[in-house]
Amino acid sequence: MRKKTVYWLPETSLLVILAALFMICSAVVRIVYYAGERYVSGGTIAFQILLPVAANILFALLLFTCGRDRFYRTAIPVWLGCMFFAVKAAGFPSLTHMLLCLLLYALVAALYTATVTGRIPTQALLYPLFALPLLYHVFIEDPVKLQGQTLRGWLPEVSVLLCMAALLAVSVSIRKKKTGEGEYVRRFGDRCDGRRLRSLSPIFAVSPYIMKTRNTSQNFIEDHIECSNMERYIQEKRAQGMEQFGVLHVILAAYVRACAKYPGLNRFVSGQRIYSRDGEIEVAMTVKKEMRTDSPDTVIKVYFTPEDTAASVYDRFHAKVLEVKNAPEDTGFDSLARVMHFIPGLVLKFVVWLLEVLDYFGELPRGLLRLSPFHGSLYITSMASLGIPPIYHHLYDFGNVPVFCSFGKKRRVRELDGDGTVVVRKYVDCNFVTDERIVDGFYFASVMRYLHNLLHDPWQLDQPPEEVARDVE
Template sequence: MPFLMPTRTESFVLCKQQIDARPAIDFLARLNETRPQDRQATLFHLVLRALARVFDERPRLNRFVAGGRLYQRRGIWISMSAKQSMAENAPIFTCKRRFEPSETLEQMIDGIYDILAGGRAGRESATDKEIKLLLKLPPWLLGWLTRMARRLNHWNLVPASMIANDPMFASVFVANLGSVGIDACYHHNYEYGTIPIFVVMGRLHRAPVVVGEDKIEVREVFELKYTYDERIEDGFYCARGLERLKYLLEHPSEL
C-alpha cells in the first residue's frame, strides 16, 4: 500500500465520534476534589490518557511509513498544541510528551501541566530556538536545508537529536479546539515527520443521546474528529481501537 499511495495526503481516512461527557464530568468532579486548584484534571487529560491506553493495547496503530517502508515506533509519543493565553493574537505553542503505560492518571496529568506551564510562561522550547535560528538564514540556504530535511525524513534518517524535540515525530497529534469554544474540525496530516493520526477535540455542547434500548436524553457531549493514515494498518483494526477509546472515555474509572 505505501507504494500505491506514497503520501499521507492520498492515504487519509476521516471519521468522527460523539462522546457522552456526563460520566467523565462526574468522574472529574470527584477527582478534582483532592487536586490543587491550579492543576485541575480536564476532559483533555482524559482524552490523552485514553489515546495512550489504546496505543498500548493496539500497538499496530503506533506505526509510521517512511520511504515506502512500515516502521514500529519506540514508545508512545503524543504531540499537542495550546494557546499561551485566551487572547485572539496569543501565539500557539506545540509540545510532545512520552506516555508510559505504567504511570498513573494523576502522574500523567501533572506531567502535562509541567510541560504546558513552560509554554504558557513564554519560555522558548528547543524547537522554537531552532526555528528562530533557521529563519535568520538566507532564503536559498533555508530552502536547501528544508529539502535535505525532507529527504532524510523520507529515508527515515533524521538524526535522533532532531526527533527528540520535534512535535512532528510522534504517535498522534491532538488539538483541543474545545478549550477555546470551537467545534471540532478535520485537520490535515503533515507530509513532514512521522505522525499518522491527527485528532481534534471539540467544545462541550448539548445533544440527544440514546440511553439504554429506547430512551433519549439531552446530555453534554463533545466530538472527536480523526484524520488517519490508512497505510499503517487497515480500517477495521483502527475502528476497533476507536471503539475502545470511546468506551474508556465513557467509563473513565477504568483510566
C-alpha cells in the same frame, strides 16, 4: 538461538572524540593534497577524493548520532573505506600484492561488520586488525617508501594513517550493553525512533509506494462521546488535587491505553517503510501562553509509556504545559524555527529538502527528532478551549505523525430515554484523521470501539493495563 552481543560507544569519551577528529582531519588532508594537483581525472575525483571523504565524514557523524543505540551503522562507512582501498589496490604492479591487499580489505570489512552487529561476542579481534597495519606502515613501510618525499608527498599516507588510528581508537572504546531477557536488539533497517516491522503482509509493504504521502492516505473518523460519566470522573480527579484535569487528559490517557492494547496504533511510515515506536508514545500539541489572538503559539511534546495511568498522564502533560508557559525563554522548537526564519528562502527550501532526505533514510539526529512536533505518535488539538466544534486537521507530509485528533466544546442534545421521556445529554465530538497505511480498517474500528468504551467508563484508566501488547516483528 545464541543471543547477540550489543555494543555501544560512550560519545563523550576522549578516544571517541579523537577518532572523530582523526576522520575529519583525514578528509581535510586528502582534500588539501588534491587541491594542489594541476589535473585530476574523473575517476580520481570519484574514487580517491569523494569516496574516502564521504566515508570519513559519515563515520565521524555516526559516532555521535548512532554510537549509543545503533553502533552497527558504522559498518557502512567502513565498507566505503574498504572500497576506496580496493580501487587503490587495483593499480598495484604486483598481482600477488594486489590480491593480498584485497583479501585484507575484505577481512577488515567482514570482521568489523560481524563484530559491531553482535555476531562476534568480543571486540578483541579488532585490536590487531587495526593496530598491526598501523604499526607496519609507521615503522616499516612508510620510512622506506616516503624517504626523500616533501611534506606534501606525505599527505595521502597521513590521511590513511589517520583513518587507521581512528578505527583503532573506536575499537578500544567499544562497550558491551546489558540487555534484558526478550529485549529487542536493533539492527540494520531500524531507525532511532522506531523498529522496522518486517513480518507485515505484502499489501502493507507495498502500500507506501502506491500511497506515497500522508495527505493522500488520510481517513476521517468521528465519534460522539456521551460525557456524563466523564464529567463525574473529572470532578473526582479535581477533588483529588488535580485542579486542571479535564477532557483533554481523559482523551490522552485513553489514547495511551489504546496503544497498550493495540500497538499498531503506535506505528508510523517513514522512507516508505512501516515502523513501530514500541514502548514510547509521543504526543504533540500547539499551545498559547495567553488566550489572546496576538499571543504567539508554541509546541509542546510529551512522552508517555503504555503503562501510564490517567494520573501519570496528567502529571506529565500538566508539568510540560507549566514549563512552557512559565519559561522566560522560548522552547527548543521556537529557537529552531527562529533560526530557520533567518535563512533565505531558496536556501531554506534546500535545507528542508535535505532534512526530508535525511529523514527518509532515518538519518535525522535524535536531538532534532525530539524537537520536531512533526515526528510522533499523535498530534492533538482542543477546539473546546476556543468554543468551537472540532475540525478535521490534515496530517503533515513532513515527519511521520500518523494520527491527528481534534475534539470540540461540549454540546447538549435532547434525546428520548428508554421510557419515552425527553432528556438532555452532553456530548463531546472527537475527530480523528489517520494514516491508513499503518493498519487496516478493521484494526482502526477495533481501536475506536475500545476508545469509546474507555471514554464512557474512564475509571478503567486509574490502574495500569493488565498486559501491554507488543507489535509484530
